[in-house]
Amino acid sequence: MTDETKKSVLYGYFRSSATWRVRLALAYKNVDYDYRPINLLKQEQRSEEFEKVNPSKKIPAYILPDGKVLTQSMAIVDYLEDTYPEKNPLLPKNPYERALVREIVNEIACDIHPIQNPALMAEIFPDNVDKRTEWARSHIATGFKALESKLAAAGRDSKEAKYCVGNNVTMADLVLVPQYYNGKRFSVDMSEYPIIDSIFKHLMTLPEFKATAPENQPDAPQ
């Protein structure tokens, strides 16, 4: 018997878009890890046990082999980039292109995603699920409209766009695809955003995106 090398641990949920970003970075950096599902529908992220892992009671949380805890999906993605910079770089070398990547990341991670967070929508509309759907659809559509303009201004073509920035997968793509999934879930008409649609369709042909998709996770319903 050989000693098992200690692995890192990812706490997440199959349908959490923030968790998907981290799964993608781990796939591109080829990091092996153990997955511990936290069922958001059962409010497991609010358990006393999980609060010890992350006082913010949010997933994802990423535990390094030495026990250190990292939270916030994009902080974890940046950590993986800093730690494995040569393996499938997720940021361009050029500072302006790097800024474009981070701009797209934050358009979604700071402006779109938090507003359509299920817990927030339940607080705004405690008794009306239809209103939550309408709210999410409207806010995702507003955000995608601006994002589509920015991608066009950066020279992306609606028929040929394969990546948000440059000719490789970057952090922007890791954030776009899960947000697109949320858009579909809330019946946003994606044909209105042909560049985003073209990028999404290309990215979903890639093995890393397929393998990490929500429906292919061990905690997804069969």
Add this chain to the structure above:
Amino acid sequence: MTDETKKSVLYGYFRSSATWRVRLALAYKNVDYDYRPINLLKQEQRSEEFEKVNPSKKIPAYILPDGKVLTQSMAIVDYLEDTYPEKNPLLPKNPYERALVREIVNEIACDIHPIQNPALMAEIFPDNVDKRTEWARSHIATGFKALESKLAAAGRDSKEAKYCVGNNVTMADLVLVPQYYNGKRFSVDMSEYPIIDSIFKHLMTLPEFKATAPENQPDAPQ
């Protein structure tokens, strides 16, 4: 007469916390720039003219001397860090400490700040300003409680803490201070978060934080 070197331009608003983050990074990187105030109370960010600058109709926007436009405050801050890495580094060298900085940045920029955004609160409570205040106070308090726990877990001391991470100003501090200001504005009891309070009080003794504070901007009311 000498030719004037072309400067970069910052579109912002004195009280916008996202703009303050960028003012701080520009101060620490010693970058000279022109400031163009966009009055959010007059909805100037929604004008046709400004939409051409930023289709997301949000500030800050940062125009490089060659005319390229960058938006999203933390993308701009990262751009300045990438462009002037040696001048007052705003990220530690160690990947784990860098991740801690980005974790604190995103706790605020993705989880606290968007939820207490005035435009969002006006949408949730169109006719009730008191409810907006109560909403902002409650969400900032929840976020600061978790952040205080994280700072304690990272070894910060409530009586001596001067910076969020390490012994220098980092991006985390650039984001903490404007959020603290928002907390005070919404009457959050800051004595409940002694580590955050200690860091804030130290940072506000620094010339870069004083000079960039909202009340010292040209568009602040006299």
